[in-house]
Amino acid sequence: MKLYDCKDVVNPRRIRMVLAEKGMTVETVQVDVPKGEQRSAAFRKLNPLAAVPCLELDDGAVISECAAIARYLEASQPEPRLLGSTPKEQALVSMWQRRVEDGILNAATSFFHHATPGLGETDRYRNADWGQANKKRVAETMDWLDRELGNRAYVAGDGFSFADITAVCGIDIAKMLGIEMPDGHRNLRAWHARVSARPSAAA
Ligand SMILES: N[C@@H](CCC(=O)N[C@@H](CS)C(=O)NCC(=O)O)C(=O)O
Numbered sequence: 001m002k003l004y005d006c007k008d009v010v011n012p013r014r015i016r017m018v019l020a021e022k023g024m025t026v027e028t029v030q031v032d033v034p035k036g037e038q039r040s041a042a043f044r045k046l047n048p049l050a051a052v053p054c055l056e057l058d059d060g061a062v063i064s065e066c067a068a069i070a071r072y073l074e075a076s077q078p079e080p081r082l083l084g085s086t087p088k089e090q091a092l093v094s095m096w097q098r099r100v101e102d103g104i105l106n107a108a109t110s111f112f113h114h115a116t117p118g119l120g121e122t123d124r125y126r127n128a129d130w131g132q133a134n135k136k137r138v139a140e141t142m143d144w145l146d147r148e149l150g151n152r153a154y155v156a157g158d159g160f161s162f163a164d165i166t167a168v169c170g171i172d173i174a175k176m177l178g179i180e181m182p183d184g185h186r187n188l189r190a191w192h193a194r195v196s197a198r199p200s201a202a203a
Helices: 010-022 041-046 066-076 087-115 128-148 162-176 186-196
Strands: 002-005 027-030 054-056 062-064
Touching: 002 010, 010 066, 010 087, 010 162, 054 066, 062 066, 066 087, 066 162, 087 128, 087 162, 128 162, 128 186, 162 186
Parallel strands: 002 027
Antiparallel strands: 002 054, 054 062
């Protein structure tokens, strides 16, 4: 099994955190995303969408999309559970994972690609208004999450899950882009400190 990774960008960190939480190690190949290596013909054979992370299995199958990779890793090594145990837990993790992926992580990266120089490609479609709308979306989703975290310790319930991994990676990349957690968001800030203290957060 081989992970196509890049230390400089946000999505592969989600998978490095899953691996760290599960105590799994896999061979990794660094793909230089800032230099555009993911757009090479060789890499597009692995992932036609030209994005990392991807997990190449020993039989040659390639899995991309963090949620799909996390599902594969959870099925391969179920403990500790990151995608929930009961049907209800699994549905709540899936729901919140998607909400924070869309409203924080993907919104922050859309801001990066549309309203900043992004990765610098001249042929990439850009719409600065769309970038700013996504910046606003990150702030709105942080407001929502702050309210939700008044009722529970973690994003999807009482236990740490893949939804927390996506949220902390999204919030950290948003911060690097200048979108900070507001000072008044005490629940969100306490949750962020709790999750950032886990050894996997350094992955
Ligand atoms: N939905 C994908 C997103 C993957 C993605 O966008 N990865 C970024 C790095 S964080 C990438 O490789 N971008 C390359 C590019 O924009 O050219 C996932 O969940 O894995």
